[in-house]
Amino acid sequence: MNTFIIILLVLAMGATVFALIKGIVAFLxxxxxxxxxxxxxxxxxxxxxxxxxxxxxxxxxxLLVALLMLLSRGN
Structure with a gap:
């Protein structure tokens, strides 16, 4: 379960960087x-x-980081 959340977290972080770069390009x-x-x-x-x-x-x-912390706290 934690591995799945970590994968989702990495995808969310990648999407954040993509959106940031897209916004910078639009700004330029x-x-x-x-x-x-x-x-x-x-x-x-x-x-x-x-x-x-x-x-x-x-x-x-x-939210994924918070969820991951909550799940790891219980173990």
């Missing part, structure tokens, strides 16, 4: 027109989506 592709326009640009929407993905994956990773 922002142009001055994107920054000075009215309303959210397509680049800004991509950045927001990547940030939400990263936060979600980080939350999953934290």
């Amino acid at each position: 592709k922002a142009t001055e027109a994107d920054l000075n326009g009215t309303g959210p640009s397509i680049s800004a929407q991509k950045q927001n989506k990547a940030m939400m993905m990263r936060v979600t994956f980080q939350g999953v990773a934290v």
